[in-house]
Amino acid sequence: MKTVARDTKIVERLALCSIPVSIGVMGLKMFAWWVTGSVALLSDGLESFVNVVAALLAYFIIRYAQRPADHDHQFGHHKAEYISAVVEGVLIVVAALMIIQEAWGALFAPKLPDAPVLGLAINALAAVINAVWATMLIRAGKAQRSPALTADGHHIMSDVVTSAGVFVGLILAVFTGYAILDPLLAILVAFNILWQGYKVISHSLGGLMDKALEPEEEAAVRETITAHSQGALGVHDLKSRRAGAAAFIDFHLVVPAGMSVGDAHDICDRLEDAIKAVIPGATLAIHVEPEGERAHGQKVKVEGTPS
Structure with a gap:
């Protein structure tokens, strides 16, 4: 979509x-x-x-x-x-x-x-x-x-x-x-x-009341992350909200512990460009964390992201 x-x-x-x-x-x-x-x-x-x-x-x-x-x-x-x-x-x-x-x-x-x-x-x-x-x-x-x-x-x-x-x-x-x-x-x-x-x-x-993106929009975001997150290990805590024409999306991106800041930044830029192409007007906040970190003790991996 x-x-x-x-x-x-x-x-x-x-x-x-x-x-x-x-x-x-x-x-x-x-x-x-x-x-x-x-x-x-x-x-x-x-x-x-x-x-x-x-x-x-x-x-x-x-x-x-x-x-x-x-x-x-x-x-x-x-x-x-x-x-x-x-x-x-x-x-x-x-x-x-x-x-x-x-x-x-x-x-x-x-x-x-x-x-x-x-x-x-x-x-x-x-x-x-x-x-x-x-x-x-x-x-x-x-x-x-x-x-x-x-x-x-x-x-x-x-x-x-x-x-x-x-x-x-x-x-x-x-x-x-x-x-x-x-x-x-x-x-x-x-x-x-x-x-x-x-x-x-x-x-x-x-x-x-900050309603999330429509289910089909969120599915499109997840598919886009799957297709453009090469080099990362997974994502979790994907959240969104819609405000008229604007959309706000944030999630945690898990990368190898030894990955450089520059390489992680390149992945984030690639994801931002791809998601904005699917959801125009989107504002993204991506939190990069090294492998081994867990939000609330558990990482939720987006289906299809690299292992």
Whole structure:
């Protein structure tokens, strides 16, 4: 497996473009609500208002996270993106609660929407725009390892689910004459949004808690060590953590007791270059120890390393 180095210009440009897109979609949805008076469409519009706030937050956090390391933040500012993603998850939950509040009141005084065809057409247009944009953000966020961009994409995709549910519900309400379907559907959609918010928050908290590399990434690191550790006897205590686009990897490298510092250094340089080619943005710390040393009384040898 080989990951791709982040293109900071792509990440920043997409984050910036999210702002006018979210504002335009919110305008369409609020216009659809104004035309119809539907509480479900109002709820959809309220979620889009949260999207605007989230897009603004994501843009400024992404710019901050891409700052180079400084004296106060010597490992960089990468984790700021996780903060943005957590806040965005909270905003998703807030949007769901706002929807439930609006729909709850309408349950006791339901009414069929006015001009439903025009309102649904406007809302459908907004949903299509959101679906295309959310797909772009999620793909780019994963490819560029941007938690903030990915969270923004999932947030917008939850909005698409909302719009689809509202569309179906309003059609049923109009054709059956059961006006209560409008607020009932809004509540059901709100619970789906709550679930999306939970997933965004839990994933982002994993990053803030120094979650290790993904299993396939760690496997790639081990394979790379095996292929480029000629001259060494083995490694142990391999540890890693992911911080947005950055990865931090450290391990102990066991070498023959009589090996010179220069030769051990050459092996470390070779390993660093090979691992950085597989995990772009990685920062490595390799502790060299002579044969006979044992971490915690036991050396754990990476399978396939020289004996």
